[in-house]
Amino acid sequence: MNSAVAYTSELDDALEAAAQLAAQIREKLELQKHSAGILLCDADMDGAAVSAELSKLLGSEILGMTTLATLDADGHHEAAAVLTVLTADDCIFSASVSASLPGEDARAAIIEAYRAGVPAEAAPGQRPGLLMAFCPYGLPFSGDLYPAALSAAAGDAPVIGGVASDDYDYERARVFLSGRSYKDAMVLLGLWGAVSPVFSIRHVTSRFAERIRRITEAEGNIVRRVGDETFVQYLEGFGLNTDVSDPLLAFTCYPMMLISDSGDEETPLMRHICGLNREDGSGAFFGDVPVGALANICLINKDDLVRACRESMGSLLEAAAARPEYTPSTILCISCCGRAVILGANAGAEGKALSEMLPPGISLAGAYCLGEICPTFYKDGKALNRFHNCSITFCMF
Amino acid sequence: MEADLTKEYSNLTRLYKKLERDYRALTLMHEQTERLRDANEAAKDQSNFYTRLLLENTPCIIFMLDLKMNFVMGSAHLASFLGYRDMREMVDMPFAGLFGAVMPAEWIENAGGHCRRTMDERRPMSNEEQVTLKSGKNLVLQVSMTPAVGKDGAGQGVVVVMNDITELVRAREEAQRASTAKSDFLANMSHEMRTPMNAIIGMTAIAKTSSDVERKIYCLNKIEEASTHLLGVINDILDMSKIEANRFELSPEVFNFEKMLQKVVNVVNFRVEEKQQTFTVRIDRDIPGFLVGDDQRLAQVVANLLSNAVKFTPERGEVRLDTRLIRQEERQCTVEVAVSDTGIGISPEQQHLLFTSFSQADSGITRKFGGTGLGLAISRSIVEMMGGSIRVDSEPGRGSTFTFRFDAGVADDEGRDQAKKLRRRDLRVLVVDDAPEVLEYFTDILQRFGVACDTAANGEEALGLIGDKGNYGMYFVDWDMPGMSGIELAGLISGDADQDALVVMISSAEWSSIEKEARAAGVKRFLPKPLFPSAVFDCIAAYLGTDEALAEREEEQQPMQFAGRRVLLAEDVEVNREIVLALLEPTGLDIDCAVNGAVALRLFSAAPEKYSMIFMDVQMPEMDGYEAARRIRALDAPRAAAVPIIAMTANVFREDIERCLAAGMNDHIGKPLNFEEVFAKLGKYLGNAGDQS
Structure with a gap:
């Protein structure tokens, strides 16, 4: 498999942006028998229009999502779009889209979308070598549903992906597939054939506040009580402002680290608060929060984030080096929007670190999401796919 | 140109919005961080307070040394152990200096080496060690050392926890000894139960195959003996099990203290005779005749002590049972019972184990003398349940005295009423025995009954008294006396035509073995040793013919007949x-x-x-x-x-x-x-x- 990455800051003119991106790709890459493109772009860009034009220009399916910022080999970019084109003779790329997920059964809709994307050439029972999932934001269920449903549908095939983001107005986050834009559906890209991905993930969990407590009442992604107090009281115990009128607050509140004794993960679970209900004192999270887990506020600064980024990239390269028989071409990075906010004026530090470590000949593209999907454990083709917050994840294939 | 400007404006507007977002985010973050920092400081203060409380109140010696082996912090118990008033006096002191005044140099060197190794190897270690402090005090310390590692993974020193487990070790050794004793006990029990079972099964087989009647009777006697022994073993085990399960209870009833003792003595008398031991019983006249208590259990204790005394005393040795009233207040009294012997005695070390369950003074004793080793433990429990205590005074080779006290209620003393009935000023009694204590005891008993009594140490002295003072109404004559024998004296008294007296033979010998000879010498009644006041009372009452005791006694001797029922x-x-x-x-x-x-x-x-x-x-x-x-x-x-x-x-x-x-x-x-x-x-x-x- 070969790949190439193209970049543009042209957000207003879809045709012009598509032309720039296509031209860069044609310059870098000779398309093989099967191709597909992943477009990660600012919410100001009309992703549907750009993907439609790119499909025409490259003759490939183009899918993707909006993002707060993009990453490529040159680093971090705001107000930009990045296109990664994958091409191979020995690998089929199969894109599909789900029905509207707030419908009756989101899980069934996700499974159906996966099935719709299984290519005719796939052998019975065959699983994709890698599944990419671009998910909608703001739906009334926990982000854990995405990896859970896809793992069930794809027989624990590895899944990398994220939840679409925008510029913190939470209204313009979209996913798109070849000319159509979706606010409440998931788009999938299955890589079938000669693909062998490796993954790495890092949270930042080195410093904590001094107030560790146990979750005593929770259901799904709603936490009602921590110890003998409500979740809001627990947060206020840290001295934090719990006035949720500013949408940025959820991200500037520090992520919560959960240590669960459910026991199937080596790394602690990180969760971001996505809303507070001051009436009943509960808090909503992007993903599930198990009762009995120990909770604590995590303290993060830019140095921690850059260090985690370097460690995660280092682990990824180590894992890849352990498989010399496979030649990877692409790294997809899904990072957390909260990290971008904390990096603030130093947003470029993460991209700079990555570009310094990137091996020659490997394409890198990435996005900042409102939830990351990545396996925490992957062995013998079976992946333990998990939904994360405040993490930086890499997939190299 | 216009299009470029529009595009430029659009980009600038977009960037402005992003900058505005970032500024707002940073402002919020700053505010939240300030709040979080304050809350965090308060939480740290609280945490430090808890840490201080723990260090001030833990009974353990805990301390941390830095990489240079200097003291960082520790528990209050450490400060008091080392003789410091305040932890601050110890800060930055080197380990060797810190412990130098209290611990021996060898310990300091070893422990310091362990600390350094713990830090170097980043591996916790623990050990148990005996140490003699400079003050001379011996301690067993459990010492655990853990490397102190910072969040960044760098070594910071070592944390040492020392527990004084001297008492714990002592208790553990005690428990191990008890466990061994229990195992030995089980082995002994197996032996104790299998031995009589072997006799029962073996003698039954012999009896079945033998046609000789005498041999069959011999076998049956052995079977009876073994069965009785086995029953005793089983009863001991059951009693001990109940004691250990706290289900052992007393059943208080009114009982005749002297009769209770008499029953016990009758049981052990057989063995006393077999070993030709001298057995003396002394009952304090002040002890109320009727007590309220569990006479069965009391009898069990006395029987245990007496059977031990007989068992561990060689032939022709002496066994003595003494009783004494310690105090009486209205309806409550405390009585002391002492059983002495001239047996093998018990060393101080063995005495320590005597009253413990599953222990015998010497496990070899079980093999030599038999027994479960539970008797004294059971006795102690019974006596303690009666509000008393039991002790032993003994020296190897010089005999033993087991003494116990118990509390009992006082019931109406019917015995004293009986005594009043016997008051006969006209009755004169002569007691003849070569044992001065028997004469003394007899005098005491008869005084209690209001009967006049003279004593003589031998037949010649007795005849002299008769010559001097005239004939007596009753004579109590010992069978076995040096010089003139009891039979000879009885014959002389009975042969005197002027005598119309009752001659009673007293002896520890079996009556059946001397009855014929004694009756021929004119002896009318027999009184077995050791002597009990009630037995003497019955004897006199029978002579006087005025008391129902005689009727009772005769009735007891009649075989029961229930024909037609x-x-x-x-x-x-x-x-x-x-x-x-x-x-x-x-x-x-x-x-x-x-x-x-x-x-x-x-x-x-x-x-x-x-x-x-x-x-x-x-x-x-x-x-x-x-x-x-x-x-x-x-x-x-x-x-x-x-x-x-x-x-x-x-x-x-x-x-x-x-x-x-x-x-x-x-x-x-x-x-x-x-x-x-x-x-x-x-x-x-x-x-x-x-x-x-």
């Missing part, structure tokens, strides 16, 4: 039925047998008036004894309520007896059957006459 025996085990039928045959009783409670109920229902009494086993198939008793009592027949029902069962614990009584039974006889007890119950419920109740 019918008893119902409910017993499911055939051999048990056979035993009862055979042993009650001489009484003339008619006995109907029922193989379970249902049959017993049917037989009784058919003819309630026919039965004078029912012996009822408890555990029986189809209908048990409890149910049968309940149903008999519920029958619509006058006799059903009145017929005595006596439980005859191997369920012998207090709660078993209570359950029998609750089911409507009148009394309880335990298995294996003691036929004296069976006859006593027959006498109690049927009387010894022919009328049907």
